[in-house]
Amino acid sequence: MPSVRESADHLPEIFVDSDRPAIFFESQEFTTLKGTYQNLIYRIHFEKVPFALNKINLTAGNNPGLLIIYTLDTSEQLLLITTVHTCGCFLAFFPTTALSQEWFPPGWPPESQWIYGHNLPSMIPLSQNHDLETIVFTLESETHRISNVVASTDDSLQLAYDTIEMEFFLMNALYQLPYKGRTESFFEMSGPRKGFVKNNTKILERLLMSWWAFDFYVGRDKAFGSADTSDIIFYTSLKFWARKASDMKDFPGFLSYWGWKF
Numbered sequence: 001m002p003s004v005r006e007s008a009d010h011l012p013e014i015f016v017d018s019d020r021p022a023i024f025f026e027s028q029e030f031t032t033l034k035g036t037y038q039n040l041i042y043r044i045h046f047e048k049v050p051f052a053l054n055k056i057n058l059t060a061g062n063n064p065g066l067l068i069i070y071t072l073d074t075s076e077q078l079l080l081i082t083t084v085h086t087c088g089c090f091l092a093f094f095p096t097t098a099l100s101q102e103w104f105p106p107g108w109p110p111e112s113q114w115i116y117g118h119n120l121p122s123m124i125p126l127s128q129n130h131d132l133e134t135i136v137f138t139l140e141s142e143t144h145r146i147s148n149v150v151a152s153t154d155d156s157l158q159l160a161y162d163t164i165e166m167e168f169f170l171m172n173a174l175y176q177l178p179y180k181g182r183t184e185s186f187f188e189m190s191g192p193r194k195g196f197v198k199n200n201t202k203i204l205e206r207l208l209m210s211w212w213a214f215d216f217y218v219g220r221d222k223a224f225g226s227a228d229t230s231d232i233i234f235y236t237s238l239k240f241w242a243r244k245a246s247d248m249k250d251f252p253g254f255l256s257y258w259g260w261k262f
Helices: 154-160 171-175 203-213 251-257
Strands: 002-006 012-016 022-032 035-045 065-072 078-085 092-095 112-115 118-121 133-139 146-153 167-170 177-179 182-184
Touching (some): 035 171, 078 146, 167 171
Antiparallel strands (some): 065 078
16 A cells, blocks of 8 residues: 655655555546547556675565556447556457457457566457456566466356455555645656656666666656656657657557557
8 A cells, every 4th residue: 555654854755555455546637530449557566676795676665556457348348458567568459259369569469468568368268257257466576577368257266266355545645645644645646757657766776777768767767647647658668759659648549560450
């Protein structure tokens, strides 16, 4: 749960309380020439990606996050799942069998896809009783990378896993974290870092990537959603010339850039 505590300097310090798992949600509509769609947007944050000499994680830093977006049509069929870390890294798409393959990017793999070191399914099969199914994401410890995605029934889930309830909040609650009778934002609200998650510098990414990605803030986690008033581009391609085209804040343009024919 993103939270606020008092630092050693007696200033508010943003951190993620790992003892309070929480999920943040909002829905957005977007329209293309083919129709209108709804995105169900889920956001979670973690305490950190650790760094040590024997654990050199490129994305090491505090308060990293993950976005999972379900794209539905007007009949509420689940067509596409998009997952991405809130820095814009590790983007992955998971079309369901409800999406016509004519809408897929050219050359879409028929069985599996290779996402930065992980072999993941290239399609999520939904049964006729898909209302009874839950999409299950398996995350790696420490890096929080998605290592598997499957559709499963609630009964099989209860047998396979212990369950922990997560607190549920609307997305704009991230701008209103309680602290000493007032609120603090999880994000920077002014200056050149407006829209970035606070206390979130990614030192290794800055040292190793910023010079060729032409972005001093590369790897920093960002705001995303209707409450975001920043000008930060939520780019999902490290090609600096494709920064705007791959901006997930323009979801139809983002899908088009990656070859989806919505």
